[in-house]
Amino acid sequence: MLTLRQVAKRFGNGTKALDGIDTEIAPGSFVALLGPSGCGKSTLLRLLSGLEAPSSGEISWGHAGKPAPGEIGYVFQDPTLLPWANAVENVFLPLRLRGVSRAAAMPRVMAALAQVGLEGFEHAKPKALSGGMRMRVSIARALVSEPALLLMDEPFAALDEFTRHKLQDDLLALWRRTGKSVIFVTHSIYEAAYLANRILIMTPRPGRIATILTPALPDGPERRGSAAYNALVSEITASFQRIMPA
Numbered sequence: 001m002l003t004l005r006q007v008a009k010r011f012g013n014g015t016k017a018l019d020g021i022d023t024e025i026a027p028g029s030f031v032a033l034l035g036p037s038g039c040g041k042s043t044l045l046r047l048l049s050g051l052e053a054p055s056s057g058e059i060s061w062g063h064a065g066k067p068a069p070g071e072i073g074y075v076f077q078d079p080t081l082l083p084w085a086n087a088v089e090n091v092f093l094p095l096r097l098r099g100v101s102r103a104a105a106m107p108r109v110m111a112a113l114a115q116v117g118l119e120g121f122e123h124a125k126p127k128a129l130s131g132g133m134r135m136r137v138s139i140a141r142a143l144v145s146e147p148a149l150l151l152m153d154e155p156f157a158a159l160d161e162f163t164r165h166k167l168q169d170d171l172l173a174l175w176r177r178t179g180k181s182v183i184f185v186t187h188s189i190y191e192a193a194y195l196a197n198r199i200l201i202m203t204p205r206p207g208r209i210a211t212i213l214t215p216a217l218p219d220g221p222e223r224r225g226s227a228a229y230n231a232l233v234s235e236i237t238a239s240f241q242r243i244m245p246a
Contacts, residue, residue, distance in 0.1 A: 001027045001149065001181055002048065007057035008206075009043055017043045019206040021057065027148070030175055030182045032196035034189065034236070036244065040207030041185040045151050048183065049074050067149070070098065073142030075152040079134040081126045081141075087113060088122045091141045098145075105144075112140040115174060132163040139171075152184045156191070165224075168194055176219075189240070193217075193232045194224060201236065203243050211239045 002025035009018040017040040025031055033041045046052045047059060049072055061067045081090045091112055095105040113122055116136040126134050135155055142150060156164045172195060175182055186192050192199050193215065201211040215232045217223050 001025050001029075001062055003058075003060045005058045005060075007044075007047065007054045007059060009040065009047060009052070010055045016206040018047075018054075018208075020208055023200060023209055023212070025149075025181060025183065026198075027181055028179050029198050030172075030196045031184065031198045031200060032192035033183065033185045033200050033202065034187075034192040035202030035207060036204055036240075037187065038205050039202045040205060041202060042153050044207065045074075045153050045183065045185055048072075048149075049151055070094075070145035071148050073145060073147035073150045075135075075138055075142045075150065075155045077154045077157055079126070079138035081134060081137055083126050086123045086125050087118060087129070087137045087140075090126075090137050091144050094141060094145055108144050108146070109140075112144040113137075115143060115178075116140045117170065130163075131159055132167060135159065135167065147180065149181045149183070152182065154185050154187065157187070164191075171195065189233055189236045193229055193236060199236065201239050201243070204245065210243045213239075 004021050004023050007018060007021040008016070010016045021044065033044060035041050043052070047054050050067070082093070088109055091109045092102070092105055095108065096102075110122070113119065116139050118133065118136055118140065121129065121133065126137070129137065138155070156167050159167065168191065184195060197215065199213040199215065200209050201213070202208065203210045213232070213235065215228070217228050217232070218226050223229060
């Protein structure tokens with residue numbers, strides 16, 4: 001789906017955020033970008049989305065070279081919802097900006113809200129929703145364009161542990177059901193181990209890919225407590241100990 005070759009990013013102030021990123025993203029994969037603060041994870045996500053351009057190197061999208069409109073969905077750390085608009089209007093927004101009529105969009109809007117478990121809350125405004133529900137609206141807004149690739153920048157970081165676990169489970173179920181590709185930025189070793197079937201461990205700035213892991217964990221409620229999960233957490237921790245400065 002995506003190929004990155006020697007991708008680097010240097011900002012105008014001279015800071016080199018990324019250097020020599022080489023990897024491929026396969027269709028239907030769930031990839032976690034895991035690394036310490038400031039290692040360039042969010043910068044890499046912005047390069048993949050097209051919001052920023054690399055300073056050098058190449059990012060190519062399948063056979064087309066670049067994504068078609070609506071082919072990428074983006075979920076930010078903050079839900080970034082319109083406070084005066086209800087859930088339906090917030091989810092409708094990207095389609096409205098692309099010129100899709102309300103009548104044509106509503107089936108897709110309602111389906112996206114149903115996908116994230118918000119039936120019955122379609123007309124609630126953000127102030128009436130919990131933090132987890134606001135993030136669900138944000139995910140539905142990213143899904144409504146029916147993207148092939150979903151980019152997620154620490155979407156659960158500000159949530160309490162119970163809500164975070166619930167949304168992790170719901171996201172895994174959504175990924176299995178839809179077959180979308182997901183690239184998920186996180187600081188959490190436990191979150192990366194639980195969610196991803198491919199983990200890219202990044203070095204401190206300038207970010208490089210130090211280790212690639214391809215875990216296979218059991219599905220279902222036993223996943224988080226399985227021996228394979230605990231072994232993976234230990235393996236990731238050891239990888240960090242090797243790359244972090246003393």
